[in-house]
Amino acid sequence: xxxxxxxxxxxxxxxxxxxxxxxxxxxxxxxxxxxxxxxxxxxxxxxxxxxxxxxxxxxxxxxxxxxxxxxxxxxxxxxxxxxxxxxxxxxxxxxxxxxxxxxxxxxxxxxxxxxxxxxxxxxxxxxxxxxxxxxxxxxxxxxxxxxxxxxxxxxxxxxxxxxxxxxxxxxxxxxxxxxxxxxxxxxxxxxxxxxxxxxxxxxxxxxxxxxxxxxxxxxxxxxxxxxxxxxxxxxxxxxxxxxxxxxxxxxxxxxxxxxxxxxxxxxxxxxxxxxxxxxxxxxxxxxxxxxxxxxxxxxxxxxxxxxxxxxxxxxxxxxxxxxxxxxxxxxxxxxxxxxxxxxxxxxxxxxxxxxxxxxxxxxxxxxxxxxxxxxxxxxxxxxxxxxxxxxxxxxxxxxxxxxxxxxxxxxxxxxxxxxxxxxxx
Numbered sequence: 211x212x213x214x215x216x217x218x219x220x221x222x223x224x225x226x227x228x229x230x231x232x233x234x235x236x237x238x239x240x241x242x243x244x245x246x247x248x249x250x251x252x253x254x255x256x257x258x259x260x261x262x263x264x265x266x267x268x269x270x271x272x273x274x275x276x277x278x279x280x281x282x283x284x285x286x287x288x289x290x291x292x293x294x295x296x297x298x299x300x301x302x303x304x305x306x307x308x309x310x311x312x313x314x315x316x317x318x319x320x321x322x323x324x325x326x327x328x329x330x331x332x333x334x335x336x337x338x339x340x341x342x343x344x345x346x347x348x349x350x351x352x353x354x355x356x357x358x359x360x361x362x363x364x365x366x367x368x369x370x371x372x373x374x375x376x377x378x379x380x381x382x383x384x385x386x387x388x389x390x391x392x393x394x395x396x397x398x399x400x401x402x403x404x405x406x407x408x409x410x411x412x413x414x415x416x417x418x419x420x421x422x423x424x425x426x427x428x429x430x431x432x433x434x435x436x437x438x439x440x441x442x443x444x445x446x447x448x449x450x451x452x453x454x455x456x457x458x459x460x461x462x463x464x465x466x467x468x469x470x471x472x473x474x475x476x477x478x479x480x481x482x483x484x485x486x487x488x489x490x491x492x493x494x495x496x497x498x499x500x501x502x503x504x505x506x507x508x509x510x511x512x513x514x515x516x517x518x519x520x521x522x523x524x525x526x527x528x529x530x531x532x533x534x535x536x537x538x539x540x541x542x543x544x545x546x547x548x549x550x551x552x553x554x555x556x557x558x559x560x561x562x563x564x565x566x567x568x569x570x571x572x573x574x575x576x577x578x579x580x581x582x583x584x585x586x587x588x589x590x591x592x593x594x595x596x597x598x599x600x601x602x603x604x605x606x607x608x609x610x611x612x613x614x615x616x617x618x619x620x621x622x623x624x625x626x627x628x629x630x631x632x633x634x635x
């Protein structure tokens with residue numbers, strides 16, 4: 211038994227992140243042994259290459275404004291470890307998380323004895339969320355896919371609704387090296403008869419989406435068939451959808467797409483599952499949504515963004531150009547070594563006045579010196595220490611410049627704690 215939350219967190223974070231077998235065998239067996247806690251509450255499943263966290267956040271606020279008790283399961287965390295699991299907008303209390311980690315620690319030992327296998331970190335966190343929400347009076351829980359969809363640990367839930375926000379290139383070593391194969395992995399969350407809302411998507415994937423939803427007899431709602439109008443990037447950002455004016459305080463043009471996806475999801479829930487969601491709830495929910503690490507202005511001239519693949523980076527660059535068309539942009543960049551980061555680096559070189567590479571404390575992070583080897587920018591440098599790199603890159607008060615820190619949510623989490631003085635949960 212762990213007596214402190216810190217000891218419990220150290221143990222669970224020491225567990226292998228991913229298993230040798232990329233399938234749902236462990237999760238299915240674990241849920242069976244635990245008497246299927248994931249089936250004791252209503253769920254919504256949200257996947258996609260980019261935008262799934264923001265879309266989940268918008269939908270969470272809409273449902274909360276409509277008076278529902280809403281749980282969420284997301285990853286990775288940006289500020290605090292326990293924000294992976296929230297209820298009514300509040301992270302699971304440390305005392306509760308300690309309680310469930312102790313339960314799942316003993317369960318892990320039982321599973322290892324009976325099956326000769328070890329449940330992974332992400333699977334354990336998913337199981338903890340099932341137990342926590344089973345024991346709470348919750349109306350609905352929004353589950354964010356961790357990786358892909360078909361074989362993701364969350365794909366043992368029986369959702370009321372599935373959402374796929376986007377399909378782009380990421381995790382190709384697992385999901386495939388073309389958009390159709392990546393789409394099929396993400397479409398693995400579609401269940402028989404359960405509606406699917408699709409956000410921003412390449413039209414060439416329509417046939418793939420319709421093939422899967424037709425086979426599953428799952429109604430398909432394509433966001434682009436509901437046009438947006440009068441987009442004003444602000445901040446705050448305003449737009450019109452289905453004849454109604456909306457305001458969001460999430461900066462970035464791509465957030466309008468995510469907000470639209472959340473609105474369509476809310477409409478489908480209201481029509482099909484007896485959720486009572488008023489027009490005022492939708493407006494207030496979008497306006498009140500905030501999310502750290504997404505085009506977040508944390509200090510004067512300093513923007514943090516967790517873009518970690520080429521499609522999310524291109525959306526970020528489009529927003530930077532829209533909001534700061536004539537301002538010099540310096541870039542602070544690091545990334546996980548298993549990412550296809552060279553195309554990202556080349557895109558950043560096109561907009562950067564200066565380019566500073568740094569490193570993460572995470573062992574998966576790429577070294578600054580290796581990143582520098584791929585650079586052709588005349589003002590590129592490597593500063594391995596993250597805090598020193600930030601001090602060098604941060605604009606002086608007299609400078610008219612923007613510092614964009616980007617490359618990984620893990621990086622943004624680490625840097626954000628340094629800038630804002632927030633402790634590790």
